[in-house]
Amino acid sequence: MKIAYLVNTAPVTSSTFIRREMAALEAQGVTVRRFALRRWHQPLVDPLDVADQARTHYILSGNLRGLLLAALRQAATGPAAFARGAWLAARLARSGGGAVRHAAYLLEAVYFLRCLRREGIAHTHVHFSSNATAVALIARTMGGPSYSFTAHGPDEFLTAAEDGLACKLAGAAFAVAISNFCRGQLLRFGGAQHRDRIAVARCGLDLSEFVPSDRPAGESRTLVCVGRLCPQKGQVHLPAAVAELRRTEAPFRLVLIGDGESRPAIEAEIARHGVGDLIELRGWRSNAEVRATVAQARALVLPSFAEGLPIVLLEALALERPVVTTTVAGIPELVDESCGRIVPPGDGAALTGALRDILRADGATLAAMGRTGRARVARHHDLGTLATTLRDLFAAAIAREGAVAVPSGRATVGREAAEVKS
Known part of the structure; x- marks a missing residue:
């Protein structure tokens, strides 16, 4: 099983838990490809973070030419998929954040989608339900693999409406809450109809x-x-x-x-x-x-x-x-x-x-x-238990994807995913 982990900025000194989580999944036989939108520009003080930085593929940092070329190729070879992604980005922009930001998300999603296809990645997991999850959602809408995200709080719940959290939850294969409190916030902002697709999986330690x-x-x-x-x-x-x-x-x-x-x-x-x-x-x-x-x-x-x-x-x-x-x-x-x-x-x-x-x-x-x-x-909070839970959730999402025939590489995220409050 090959999956992608996508985050906004990585590695960051204060997010060691993500690195540990990926390593625990790899110890259980999962292939994890690391992606981040941006490189952290502060000095890294831990050798393991430095090593992880070298393994991370950065989508935005220093990659404007790559983003534009990917967008041009997608518009030329898959105009319908590109139009779906652009339409969703525009709808998300109407809920908050502005057109410029969501145009950037579209470019990032097109580039990310090409990376996913090139590496044969079957599922994307994101930490935090903010901009990186928007990128995964747009990539999904253009025919990419299923995605999921882990919500932590608190900041992502302060901007839940303008960030389109309800849309992101509706489009996800599942969501992970790190606490019962966090699950309640996802239900509050994302809709109680999704309760069966929100798993509580607490952060873990070895x-x-x-x-x-x-x-x-x-x-x-x-x-x-x-x-x-x-x-x-x-x-x-x-x-x-x-x-x-x-x-x-x-x-x-x-x-x-x-x-x-x-x-x-x-x-x-x-x-x-x-x-x-x-x-x-x-x-x-x-x-x-x-x-x-x-x-x-x-x-x-x-x-x-x-x-x-x-x-x-x-x-x-x-x-x-x-x-x-x-x-x-x-x-x-x-x-x-x-x-x-x-x-x-x-x-x-x-x-x-x-x-x-x-x-x-x-x-x-x-x-x-x-x-x-x-x-x-x-x-x-056992790290091995967390990794097993996530591995099983990823496998189930990939299996469901394989059981559904999706013609012409199209992926649907459901009507709710497209209905963002304006």
Whole structure:
């Protein structure tokens, strides 16, 4: 079975879970061809991401000539298919995003379709229901293979109507939701009539890569926060909590791993609260360095305002470290008081209180939280189980495709797929 994975930008330091997922499928005998619309222009810090970048076929980056030539060939050799794709792109543009953007999606889809046919790919899977899924849908409409997508949230649900999520779900062979919350959002924006084609398949880890440290959590006074520095993650509120905690809980320190647009604001808050001696900003680090840092910490903190289900929470729990996080999206399906602390987003007093609980907890309590967390990840977030689920879903979609006679290479996505609200 040969499939394509298509994403917007790859590899990205914060999307290691996609690389792991593809590798797990390959370990089960699935041939995975990697495609991305754009190349990430920030330096990659993990050797496995660097290696994956070399295996990725980029559709848009530096490829304007290739896009235009593919469009001209398609218009000349398959004008009816090209017209169907152009019509759908125009209908999607009417729901939001503009004509220029969707004209680009059409060019990308034509080029992508030629790649799929050249490599004999039977199915396309996309992560996130945004622009890359639009490309897969348009390619499908022009006679390409079936496609599916994994929805994560939160941003894709904020623009669901203008991005044509209902159309994309109607045209897909199936959709994957990473949590029950995410499934509810797909039903909300995509239509309850598709409930039987939405599978909940939670992101997974290979626990053999996450070996808990011999050092008990109770012996550490380091808290760690890992993630892109951005408003959604809420790291800008941590310096105030640290300033409050230093009055009664010192000594301790907070390490922030990651980078992003919120870094200047975080640095300003650190200076304003006078906690530069307690907070260290390390920037992006390799997966191995992140694992080692979390494994030696007392706990991980992630005070997010908007999330899907953060992989770093899984990683910390797999390393038997408790987590302090917020009641956002799918997080409560993973975290409760038995493996950490979970507080309302934006509640500074609650966040400070939760961190105080962790700093004051005895070693036995922290160890029990860690064991509970790792057991929960093993039960619900096993990477091998995720790969098996996806492999079976791909195989079923390909089998259904083969059972339906589609004359002249045409593919239909159903009337609903073409009916985008204007």
